[in-house]
Amino acid sequence: MTRTRAVLLLGLFAAGLAFAWSALSSVDAQSPVKHRQVLVFIEDRVSFDELMAGADSRRVAHAGGVALMTTQAGSGPGARYSAIGQGSISGARGEPFITRILRAHSVQMCSLMRDSRVGEAIFGPLPSCSTTSLDRAHDGVVVVDLSSVTSTAALRRDYADTAAQLMQGNVDVPPGDRRVRALVIAPSTSPEMDAIGDKVTPLLMVDGPRPIRPGPAGSLTSDTTREDGVVANVDVAPTILDFFDIPVPKEMTGHPIRQDDPTDVRHLHQLHLDQRRIRLPIQLGEVAFVAALGIVGIAALILLAVQGRVPGGFGREVRFLALYGAALPIPLMAGGLLPRLTYPVVVPFLVLSVAALAEVAVAARWPGAMGPFRFVGAVGLAFVVVDSLFGWRGARIPLIGGTMFDGVRFYGLPNAFIALLLASALFVAVGLEPFAGFLLLLGTGLFAGFPQLGANVGAAATLFVAAGLWWTLRTRPRFGPREVAFVAGTFALGLAAVLLANRYLPGAPTHITGFVERTGGAGGVWETLRGRLAVGFGQIGHVPAAAIPVIGLLVVLFLVAVRPEPFRAGLEIAGDPWPAALVVLTVAGVAAFFLNDTGVAAAGPVFLYAMTALTFPTLLVERRT
Known part of the structure; x- marks a missing residue:
């Protein structure tokens, strides 16, 4: 294990424990959900095969689901990233739409591993999670940008499994008053993917608390695609809003991602x-x-x-x-x-x-x-x-x-x-x-x-x-x-x-x-x-x-x-x-x-x-x- 990965695991594990402690400190079997957190792992340029090569990723896919995400976007640099944050391919400039809406609804946001600029291109500048408290009185979104440490195929596979382990640590917990949604997204393709014409990236999603066990992978879909195992990049922002029960504005062309009937996503990719x-x-x-x-x-x-x-x-x-x-x-x-x-x-x-x-x-x-x-x-x-x-x-x-x-x-x-x-x-x-x-x-x-x-x-x-x-x-x-x-x-x-x-x-x-x-x-x-x-x-x-x-x-x-x-x-x-x-x-x-x-x-x-x-x-x- 590299030193960077060890530091990342330690930091994220501590953050996960903080979330879990916050939830478990007020467990009440009869109490409704009091707060929700979304974990967004950004693993830019990871392929479907690289993500699903790890056993932990496959377990998370069984508990939740996996899909191929289309990366079609408008023209200009960073269009694939802005399409995720805006929820559309309109090419709108300024602060990402998703960030504006979450702030208007008092949903806190923070970022880990901010060396990469990919997370900022999607969500805009976010405060560090080390200086932002996400307690049980607030809904929150944690953006974990792994793009700066996944420059090779081997590292991408390594960190894909790391992200899956962290997802399990935050999802496979006893029921309480906290709900969590964890996603792995890959906004763009790698040179190796481009060389073979692979234009779709993986998206992994699971909601919790729920147990994580081995089994066949589930699939995801949305009303944007109406196809089991396929979602669009413009669906990510509506998916986050939907988890917080925030209405999706008509300016967003995407729709919330949901679990659907199991399908052979690997065959679709082939x-x-x-x-x-x-x-x-x-x-x-x-x-x-x-x-x-x-x-x-x-x-x-x-x-x-x-x-x-x-x-x-x-x-x-x-x-x-x-x-x-x-x-x-x-x-x-x-x-x-x-x-x-x-x-x-x-x-x-x-x-x-x-x-x-x-x-x-x-x-x-x-x-x-x-x-x-x-x-x-x-x-x-x-x-x-x-x-x-x-x-x-x-x-x-x-x-x-x-x-x-x-x-x-x-x-x-x-x-x-x-x-x-x-x-x-x-x-x-x-x-x-x-x-x-x-x-x-x-x-x-x-x-x-x-x-x-x-x-x-x-x-x-x-x-x-x-x-x-x-x-x-x-x-x-x-x-x-x-x-x-x-x-x-x-x-x-x-x-x-x-x-x-x-x-x-x-x-x-x-x-x-x-x-x-x-x-x-x-x-x-x-x-x-x-x-x-x-x-x-x-x-x-x-x-x-x-x-x-x-x-x-x-x-x-x-x-x-x-x-x-x-x-x-x-x-x-x-x-x-x-x-x-x-x-x-x-x-x-x-x-x-x-x-x-x-x-x-x-x-x-x-x-x-x-x-x-x-x-x-x-x-x-x-x-x-």
């Missing part, structure tokens, strides 16, 4: 590491496939325009490639259900599932030239609905990226799959009467935005635009001011229904609930929408390549509107509703770019659908001639 390992190659493979599809498709269309036909069976193969492209997003989402995310599992799954889905779509022989696309749309819509009913299991770790471990979206419909829901609903609506198709798109928009379902306001808004536009194009001979007003009204009424549902329906609050509460009325909602539009234009200004999906969608819209040959003949083969579906798809795709905070992720896949949905019927011209 899935995270698997996904980070294959993420970039898989994404590059997806981009290469889409690029190859575009190149081959353009070549086939040029040959068709110049020669009036495509040589041999080339046209048939390109049509199948287009169908493969339309089928691709479904396995990308379903891949989140795989037991492991390794190359031997993921690559065969993607190749075989895309090919099988396309082959079955053709073999199903749905009526009409675009029957295969309608079949793919029905499968896609059904899969999204079923996945939502089982808690969005596939969408939480999709192969396309943007997993729950990234800390952006933990539940509901991810922005990357707005296109899947939009295109699937449109392809199904093609086979319905105009009013039935309108109701389908409207209902899909409500599904996308309602709590406990999609919980995605940007997706809902996109689908409301599509619903209004679909009805006008299917039922009106021209598109004028009245039609524009109808589309705008559908958008406004649908969006209002989604916002009200998230605000007032029972159940766990969603991020849309917080959005409605913080915006403060219709004016605030409008300002937020304006802000999203500004983000969309800002994406193009800062990264001009972000405009490629929007430009591609506008090109498809132009081709559908002008209908030069051979596209005119292809759209005639597709049938009357198909051009309207392409117009709705492209316009809604452009709207998705500006209505969502990650516009490229929302609009990019829409372009894939639009490109394949235009190419497929055009190449049927070659078969007819």
Whole structure:
């Protein structure tokens, strides 16, 4: 044992004895809890494996629980630390929100091991525990910052077990008039973690008094993530406030952490590491496939325009490639259900599932030239609905990226799959009467935005635009001011229904609930929408390549509107509703770019659908001639 560790153990053990003596000095079997203490151990850059390597940590995890903590935060130095103290990633400056609130409620705070600046970055400057008395007349928070003595992996493992021993010493005590909550948090990742793509850190929590015994680890969760074994860094501050029965202010976006049903957190961590390992190659493979599809498709269309036909069976193969492209997003989402995310599992799954889905779509022989696309749309819509009913299991770790471990979206419909829901609903609506198709798109928009379902306001808004536009194009001979007003009204009424549902329906609050509460009325909602539009234009200004999906969608819209040959003949083969579906798809795709905070992720896949949905019927011209 090092000298530093010995001094730390002695000091903290003395502090723990002081707490215990304070509690035991007035034990009364009938007396209510008189005061509460929170112990926060900060072990910066410790990994999940390092923390759980110690037997003492595993015992504490059995008595309480452990979770993977996402470290997503705003920009700027120290953002990961301030997100914990502020309870949000707003980037607010000044004294941490948690410290201000605790002081306002007469909760004392002090710090041990203050050589490191990490504790100060989270909670602000705190007095030393050696000069601050935390007696039984006051609630208190003790911050134990171990970051200055955990510079290597070996030291991190050593001190993780030390912290667990100290947690046991303060929790495994006889019942009295004192309650304690002990947490171990790791605000940021280490260089070793960064090297393997590990972006989540461990969080250990236990409440006492209670006995600490060996056994399987429990798990933690929160209403922020709704996932057993996963919490967010913005949940730490609300968890401390909740322990003192202090209401969590609406400015905090996190929610209190709680114990939940046991889950295999180690397996979750392995899935995270698997996904980070294959993420970039898989994404590059997806981009290469889409690029190859575009190149081959353009070549086939040029040959068709110049020669009036495509040589041999080339046209048939390109049509199948287009169908493969339309089928691709479904396995990308379903891949989140795989037991492991390794190359031997993921690559065969993607190749075989895309090919099988396309082959079955053709073999199903749905009526009409675009029957295969309608079949793919029905499968896609059904899969999204079923996945939502089982808690969005596939969408939480999709192969396309943007997993729950990234800390952006933990539940509901991810922005990357707005296109899947939009295109699937449109392809199904093609086979319905105009009013039935309108109701389908409207209902899909409500599904996308309602709590406990999609919980995605940007997706809902996109689908409301599509619903209004679909009805006008299917039922009106021209598109004028009245039609524009109808589309705008559908958008406004649908969006209002989604916002009200998230605000007032029972159940766990969603991020849309917080959005409605913080915006403060219709004016605030409008300002937020304006802000999203500004983000969309800002994406193009800062990264001009972000405009490629929007430009591609506008090109498809132009081709559908002008209908030069051979596209005119292809759209005639597709049938009357198909051009309207392409117009709705492209316009809604452009709207998705500006209505969502990650516009490229929302609009990019829409372009894939639009490109394949235009190419497929055009190449049927070659078969007819």
